[in-house]
Amino acid sequence: MMKAHLIRCQNWFDAYTRSFLSGDAPLDLPLQVKIEHTAAVQANMARLAIALDGSSDDRALAEMAGLLHDVGRFPQYKQYHTFRDSVSVNHARLGLQEIGRHRVLHGLPTAARRELAFAIAHHNAFMLPAHPDRRRTLLARMLRDADKLDIWRVFKTYYCDGRRLNATVDLDLADTPGYTPAALESLRQGRMVRLVDVHNRNDFKLLQIAWIYDINLAPAFALMRDQGHLAALAGTLPSDPVLGRVVKDTLDYAARRAAGLPPSNL
Numbered sequence: 001m002m003k004a005h006l007i008r009c010q011n012w013f014d015a016y017t018r019s020f021l022s023g024d025a026p027l028d029l030p031l032q033v034k035i036e037h038t039a040a041v042q043a044n045m046a047r048l049a050i051a052l053d054g055s056s057d058d059r060a061l062a063e064m065a066g067l068l069h070d071v072g073r074f075p076q077y078k079q080y081h082t083f084r085d086s087v088s089v090n091h092a093r094l095g096l097q098e099i100g101r102h103r104v105l106h107g108l109p110t111a112a113r114r115e116l117a118f119a120i121a122h123h124n125a126f127m128l129p130a131h132p133d134r135r136r137t138l139l140a141r142m143l144r145d146a147d148k149l150d151i152w153r154v155f156k157t158y159y160c161d162g163r164r165l166n167a168t169v170d171l172d173l174a175d176t177p178g179y180t181p182a183a184l185e186s187l188r189q190g191r192m193v194r195l196v197d198v199h200n201r202n203d204f205k206l207l208q209i210a211w212i213y214d215i216n217l218a219p220a221f222a223l224m225r226d227q228g229h230l231a232a233l234a235g236t237l238p239s240d241p242v243l244g245r246v247v248k249d250t251l252d253y254a255a256r257r258a259a260g261l262p263p264s265n266l
């Protein structure tokens with residue numbers, strides 16, 4: 001039954017996102033990147049649902065969350081020509097407004113609608129707030145993990161595969177040498193890097209590496225290892241002994257979690 005809803009959502013998403021394309025390739029590129037990203041997050045959600053032994057309805061719901069999580073990016077780009085929420089609008093909230101306005105979740109059971117809304121609303125939050133509903137929390141954790149897994153892929157295609165970097169996708173950051181010590185210190189402490197400490201591309205890579213500490217689910221660590229995007233991304237950082245040590249410790253932690261081991265030997 002959820003599968004039928006998923007197909008309906010997919011058809012809506014395809015038509016909705018197509019309506020934002022202008023036909024001007026450079027202008028449309030950031031949106032094409034988001035369309036590809038959406039398909040990949042949806043695929044990651046399917047993989048996580050299977051790894052977590054979800055039912056076929058659970059899997060369809062998980063895919064719906066992946067499919068709809070970045071709907072707000074399209075009107076955000078149209079109106080503000082940026083993906084920086086801090087200078088435009090919260091794209092998660094904007095997406096939920098669009099989903100409501102177009103009645104995309106019409107006909108879904110109330111519980112499923114609430115689970116989807118919670119996951120989408122918090123997919124880009126700095127931290128996931130505690131919530132007593134276990135299903136809501138699980139879907140939100142899956143979505144945050146699936147999204148990060150694919151953001152690593154997106155940036156890996158820029159930093160390693162030589163895909164032309166688009167300033168909108170890269171948050172308009174300068175490609176200057178060196179890094180901000182406060183960003184590395186957050187990573188060393190196993191904390192998220194704050195955007196105020198991100199001043200160039202290297203800082204942004206450190207921020208992405210620190211997301212490892214915000215990955216929730218064991219199968220997501222395994223997917224991260226198998227996909228290999230983050231390790232490749234880390235390989236593009238400048239060679240610096242202090243930075244290298246911290247990054248290695250972080251990747252070692254991820255490898256342990258992927259192998260199902262406790263976070264450290266201590």
Ligand SMILES: [Fe+2]
Pocket residue numbers: 069070091123124
């Ligand atoms: Fe997003």
